[in-house]
Amino acid sequence: MRKTSLCIAVAAIFGLSVATSCAYAQDKLIKIGGLFPMSGPGSYFGVQDKQGIELALAEMNKTGVNGYKFEIQYEDSACGPLPATQAGKRLLDQYKPQIVLGEECSDATLAIMPLMDEAKVPFLNAGSSSIKVTDPGNPWTFRIMPNEVMQGVDIATNAYKRLNARSAVLLYENTNAGIGNAKVFGDTFKSLGGQVLADIGFGRDVNDFTAIATRIAGLGKVDVIPTYTLEGQGLRITQALAQAGVTKGGGGGAIQLGTIWLPFGFEQKAGKAALGYVRIVQFDPTDKRELVQNFIRSFKAKYNQEPTHLNAHAYDQILLIADVVRRGGKDPQSIRDTLAATKDFHGVTGSVEFDKHNQNIRMDTIHYMETLPDLSWQALAWN
């Protein structure tokens, strides 16, 4: 009896594996590499990117695209140049992907780019803002989010013209993206006639922002404080500025400004201190397009939570790859060439059209939001 059961079990396992092999054999496969921070202070990026990617993959793999299905392998690039380089090499050597997604942090993205250029594998970025990613960039790197110049010029102009801001304090982490974003804001703001009262950079290891808030409080009247940090430090800065009575959240007059760095839910974590915070997000959940509302419904059904802009731009990355495969991309070279020819792709964050540097030039991915007293968002029709 025991021998019979064993035979049945072996036959079942063998049969299953044969069936699985047959299923893979029928579908051609696009292998996608994912380089995202899964550990360290930027790991919230990786967690949320993965959610968006998994949702899109499940949808695309239901029917496949042009006979292709999609598979992804992740490596932890940890938001830093060294771990990103190591993870990138591992991915290229062992998994041999046809396209790679990532990173979120500009320093990490800039470190990965030469590897992809050398391996001639297209590299699709959705979350790094440093101008260097696409200018000068390289032929294999593409970015769907607006870069620091596009965001910085736009938000500085809006601060000056729509908020009537005349004085600013720049707060930023000392990274390529932080320094670059702050510089673009400062240059644009000054060219319009505004005054930058202080230019304050800090390391990612800074924990206590009361000293920085005290310094800003001592500067007198400040209209806007553009802030470029990851979520954790961003929370502490917002709370310290409110405690020092600088920002609206603490009874002061200054408005914090931000770009595409902070996830949804930031306001709830920061509490009343976030009152009046105006920032750019890459995804507007109030967008009425069917694609957006379907994405929100599917996301809620799968994860029982509201999608963030990180979920959304990761989802768009897979949708764009599927679109490229639909248009004939099948190997690294043809995927790169088809990506470069993208003119009118519509994703949940907005549309995509690449320029000669492979930078998305469409501005409809920039959405402005303001934090209201009940910590909900109000979309600002500034673009």
Added chain:
Amino acid sequence: MLAVAVQQAINGVVFGSLYVLVALGLTLIYGVLVQINFAHADIVTIGAFAAYFFTYTLGGNYVASIGVALLIGAALGWLINASIFAPLRERGSELLPLIATIGVSVLLQNAMLLWFGPIPYSFDSPYSNQVIRLPGGTFITLQNLIIIAVSTVTIALLYGFMRFTFMGKALRAVAQDRETAGLMGINPNALIMLTFVIASALAGMGGAMLGPILVLTPFAGTSVIVKAFAIVIIGGFGNVAGTIIAGLLVGLIESYTTQFINPGLTDIVVFTLLLAVLALRPTGLIAEKREENV
């Protein structure tokens, strides 16, 4: 400008007090065992998470959560020493326990990553937004007042324990000469255990008070521990009084560097001080003979 200078002094003393709590644990262990404990940072983090979950999940009082974190830190110190460090010390190697502290650190970080996830927690003390306005336009939050009060009482109690109680004297005797202390009827292993328990309790307590300041992730303690190591060296390895002075000094240096130079240069200033101390006064600010350290 005077108000800003006074305000930065208050900020510096608050953060310096927290540095002292964390650094004291390191210096105690070094004083008794001449061993660096790399897992100390993770006990700080666990203390912060313990306070967070006690406050948010169990609905406990924040001040009580500091006590809870102290107890959890103490229990963890006992457990780690009993299960890992003590057996390794019995093998007679000085190197094995040191390497084990790195292993324990990695283990604790990854366990926390698994349980708590990588997304930063928002740990707000109910006292963080209660601002007490002081004369001259300065202010202090109730949270910071609690930090200063709890740190001062804890440091005073620890100092009194080490100086005036039999156990404290026995601990210093073990630090001075473990074998001779054993011949005098003192059980060195029990006192080493006591050292780990006290050091870890301080780390847990420090974590509970750092929680509302830190970016609370499984790696939170790491950002503080580098400064704590610097403080221990500046103060004099194993020297309690030196550690207290150095901790407050580093807190003040960070605040004034932020105000008058650049917050991006605080690490450079602190570590330049560290190098200067190593070059000019290698024994630390308060130089004592090794056998009188603790």
